[in-house]
Amino acid sequence: MSVTNSQHLNEEQLSSLVDQRLEPAEQASARAHLATCAGCRADYENLRATVGLLRGLPDLEPPRSFKLPEKVTPLRPARGSLALKLVPWTRAAGALAAALFVVLVSAETLSGLGQAPAAPKATAPAKPAAQAPAAAPAQDRQAEAAKPASPQQQPAPAQEAPQVGAPNEAQSPAAPSSLRAPAPTMPPVVPTTAATPPASATAQRNETVLRPWQVVTGLLAIILLLLSIVFSRTARTQRSP
């Protein structure tokens, strides 16, 4: 990093020169160069002024004392609040309840079909609809079975939907053919409207058997998930009041 009079100074040399941290020989030649080069001198002066501004920043008064309390808390301090700690737990419990809800609903749907296989024609119109927008009508059915459907739950039922649909097809022999040739006799009805009547029929039929559990788990899932949102909000606002 030696400097001759004709060489311009690089950033690091200028910066070190501001701090007077160049080797003595290098410093001497750098100074000599500055004396002859207006460009480098201007760079140097501006860099020096920058450092001057930074050093002129006021030393701020700490907003409070950071002394430790006489009894220092256990090894892992309560970093963040209780609310912040509860967030993952409520979230996990909420997800669990949502999963349970889905399992109960699908179990009900399955057992409902198993108990009453006498109406394969009734379920058939629903199949073409299930073929194209596969998840949506199945979800509708579940949503109707237990009214409190929350946005958070949607991913879960969507994943479960194929499982709900697959055994149904196996149970009703009419289904595969109607799947391949989507209901030629049926007029082109909007899929959702076609799906609703049998779906609500299923729900009505089995309402009395499992519905309380569905409601409980569904509500539980919603409450827990909402709670986790509330906790994370309060944890946030506590941090920056």
Added chain:
Amino acid sequence: MLTGGQEASVILLRLADHLPPDCTARTWGPALNGSLDRTILNERASVDAARRGDVQAFNELVERYQRLAYNVAYRTLGQADEAADATQDAFLSAFRAINEFRGQSFKAWLLRIVVNSCYDELRRRRRRPADSLEAMAERAEGTTAAERASTDSNAGPEMTALRSETAEVIQRVLDSLPSDQRFVVTLCDVQGLSYEEAASALGLAVGTVKSRLSRARVLLRDQLVARGELPAVTRRLTGEDVAAT
């Protein structure tokens, strides 16, 4: 800022004239007064007592260094609440790890913990992107309050504190730096540590500190010129510094 250019050049002239030749003078001020030995002895006693679990003794160290710690945290995080959190965390970690302190300088050891605590805070901020946006929005007000509250600043007699608007602009510019560079600039330029002290606080080689510092200063200079805090063309072309050496 209407008179930004004029004001900046006045500050520039004033500061350039008063920039101490030894850039480490500011924070070592008390130590250089001849009480260096006694300070270190007191510190040793406090550290030894803290090792035996004496919180009160440790709190003497807190009292001595909390201003430094908080200011490092504030300048690197740019936000008063986060800076306070990071500072508190740092002292708590320091107390818990006091048995690991073997070094010669408690200050250097503590600074390293403070720096780590600030990096932790930055990581936490990154994990809550929404929150960091809120924080950024609040920052303007927060900084204003913090800067204004610092009117009782005990800046050295040779270093008149900058006007609060200028200080805010500089803080915003600091915030815009890559974090690694911001730490180096905060320690070396804002706090006036030597390259060696900064290197030990950051766990870096001295050469890395030097090059990061120079890059950071160039970025800062360009931003300050762009914001009218520094004149684009320097007005001091008299070459008196050259003559002085």
